[in-house]
Amino acid sequence: MPIPQRLSWPVKKILNSRDLFQEFNAQQMLERKVFSIKKLYKCMQGEHDKVNWRRIICNNSASPKAIFITWLTLHDKLATKSRLYSGGIAPDKQCVLCENADETKSHLFFDCPTANIVWKICLQQIRLTYHKRNFCDEVQLVANRSHNKSPQAQLYTMFFTEALYRLWTYRNSSLVFARVKVDTLVLCKQIIFNVACRCAEDVRRLLIV
Numbered sequence: 001m002p003i004p005q006r007l008s009w010p011v012k013k014i015l016n017s018r019d020l021f022q023e024f025n026a027q028q029m030l031e032r033k034v035f036s037i038k039k040l041y042k043c044m045q046g047e048h049d050k051v052n053w054r055r056i057i058c059n060n061s062a063s064p065k066a067i068f069i070t071w072l073t074l075h076d077k078l079a080t081k082s083r084l085y086s087g088g089i090a091p092d093k094q095c096v097l098c099e100n101a102d103e104t105k106s107h108l109f110f111d112c113p114t115a116n117i118v119w120k121i122c123l124q125q126i127r128l129t130y131h132k133r134n135f136c137d138e139v140q141l142v143a144n145r146s147h148n149k150s151p152q153a154q155l156y157t158m159f160f161t162e163a164l165y166r167l168w169t170y171r172n173s174s175l176v177f178a179r180v181k182v183d184t185l186v187l188c189k190q191i192i193f194n195v196a197c198r199c200a201e202d203v204r205r206l207l208i209v
């Protein structure tokens with residue numbers, strides 16, 4: 001049976017798996033008790049190139065919701081106003097935080113003055129000086145650090161993830177929906193609190209309190 005194109009990608013993926021199950025002889029393997037979920041998972045996953053930022057997602061103790069938003073951002077799937085505007089959904093593409101530039105992911109998370117303050121305060125917590133970079137350079141830097149097991153590298157990856165998430169929710173709930181501005185310092189405290197709660201005890205000692 002052909003799969004309707006209007007279905008969402010998870011449903012299409014599930015329906016596509018029917019053929020894969022038959023190719024994999026999953027039923028027969030189950031009957032012969034030689035079924036391997038690992039082999040089936042790898043088969044369903046398919047062959048893909050490894051992305052350089054994979055450890056930001058897989059080697060990170062940040063909260064799952066923050067990791068999910070980061071994953072969406074890295075896939076360029078976050079519904080920023082620039083993307084919505086190009087799809088004819090949003091009436092404008094102005095950044096809701098500074099109202100002074102187009103709201104792209106690069107602007108919202110790195111170029112916007114609010115984001116600059118957040119990065120500056122967060123990195124002070126791990127004794128680092130903030131240097132403004134574009135999105136690709138920052139992702140490359142975090143991707144490199146995410147391979148490192150040092151406490152500072154772990155914290156850097158966590159701050160990157162939690163800050164992205166908080167900036168995104170700040171943009172959504174405080175400005176788009178409620179239209180109530182939150183003090184940037186409160187935003188930073190939420191990020192630092194989340195990182196401190198989720199990192200290992202030996203890593204937490206590095207944080208300035």
Ligand SMILES: [Zn+2]
Binds near residue numbers: 097100111
């Ligand atoms: Zn802005």
